[in-house]
Amino acid sequence: MKKGIIFGVIGLVVIGVLVGGLFLGNPLAKEGKKLYSHYCTHCHGMKGDGNGFNAVNLDPKPRDHTDGNEAYMASRTNEELFEAIAKGGAGISKSPFMPPFGAVLSEKEIWSLVAHLRTLHKNKMPDVVLPADAKSDRPKFPRLLKVSLDVPEEIGDDGQPVASEEVKGRMARIGKRLFEEKYGCSSCHSVDGTGGTVGPSLSRAGLRLRQDYIYKWIKNPQAIKPETKMPNFQLRDRDALAITFYLGTLQAAPEGPPEERGGRP
Ligand code: HEC
Numbered sequence: 001m002k003k004g005i006i007f008g009v010i011g012l013v014v015i016g017v018l019v020g021g022l023f024l025g026n027p028l029a030k031e032g033k034k035l036y037s038h039y040c041t042h043c044h045g046m047k048g049d050g051n052g053f054n055a056v057n058l059d060p061k062p063r064d065h066t067d068g069n070e071a072y073m074a075s076r077t078n079e080e081l082f083e084a085i086a087k088g089g090a091g092i093s094k095s096p097f098m099p100p101f102g103a104v105l106s107e108k109e110i111w112s113l114v115a116h117l118r119t120l121h122k123n124k125m126p127d128v129v130l131p132a133d134a135k136s137d138r139p140k141f142p143r144l145l146k147v148s149l150d151v152p153e154e155i156g157d158d159g160q161p162v163a164s165e166e167v168k169g170r171m172a173r174i175g176k177r178l179f180e181e182k183y184g185c186s187s188c189h190s191v192d193g194t195g196g197t198v199g200p201s202l203s204r205a206g207l208r209l210r211q212d213y214i215y216k217w218i219k220n221p222q223a224i225k226p227e228t229k230m231p232n233f234q235l236r237d238r239d240a241l242a243i244t245f246y247l248g249t250l251q252a253a254p255e256g257p258p259e260e261r262g263g264r265p
Pocket residue numbers: 035036039040041042043044054058060061062063076080081084085089094095096097098099101113187188196
């Protein structure tokens with residue numbers, strides 16, 4: 001009889017822990033799940049299997065966080081995952097098509113994403129615990145009020161100043177490389193039909209958007225739209241200017257047949 005009660009109590013405790021675990025889960029992982037669905041699923045997929053709607057536009061493909069085919073995620077330490085999310089692919093010698101979130105999310109939020117990732121695949125890593133010194137405030141950057149789009153002065157080999165249009169053209173060509181290769185902006189934006197579809201196509205950015213707006217936006221998107229999915233890349237002024245000039249050169253004809261654009265067929 002007594003034994004029955006003891007087993008009964010033990011049984012209840014076990015059930016309580018299991019049910020509690022199911023419904024409450026790790027609160028850190030729960031917070032991470034929400035962030036994941038806002039900032040990550042367009043590429044990594046709702047289930048984290050690497051099949052978001054934007055994955056077709058990416059090469060390499062987004063990592064399969066469920067380890068469906070290979071045990072890659074299981075081999076990464078918690079700290080390595082933190083670093084990948086904070087610095088992006090470019091910061092860990094991987095593809096820049098994985099954007100950096102260290103200038104957007106708080107350290108606590110990034111740890112919560114690591115905790116969520118750990119629920120998606122089998123692993124033997126220690127439970128994710130929030131380091132005592134992890135900041136819970138998001139990084140803040142000043143909002144740009146006035147911007148200077150002056151073309152920097154350059155002196156040619158002959159000692160004479162180079163024509164500013166020529167400098168601007170050269171910077172625009174550098175901007176194209178920064179856009180496509182260094183920062184991987186093409187992971188979310190298409191130009192002339194190539195690139196991602198998370199953000200708007202920029203094929204007509206030079207006609208649609210004012211240059212000072214482009215500059216302000218790319219320097220600090222969160223200052224204009226706090227919940228945007230576009231990260232702050234902490235662009236240096238020179239890189240931001242080069243990208244602005246590049247986007248200014250994008251002046252494609254509107255898409256669709258001419259009659260839809262109000263022009264003559
Ligand atoms: C624009 C698409 C895109 C978005 C958005 C994105 N990722 Fe990625 N992610 C990638 C790609 C592509 C890779 C593969 C990079 C490679 O293997 O070179 C990747 C790889 C990773 C990796 C593996 C890094 C490693 O060690 O190899 C982690 C972890 C990761 N992403 C987490 C996240 C999290 C968390 C978010 C949301 C906060 C996110 N990603 C948002 C595209 C994206």
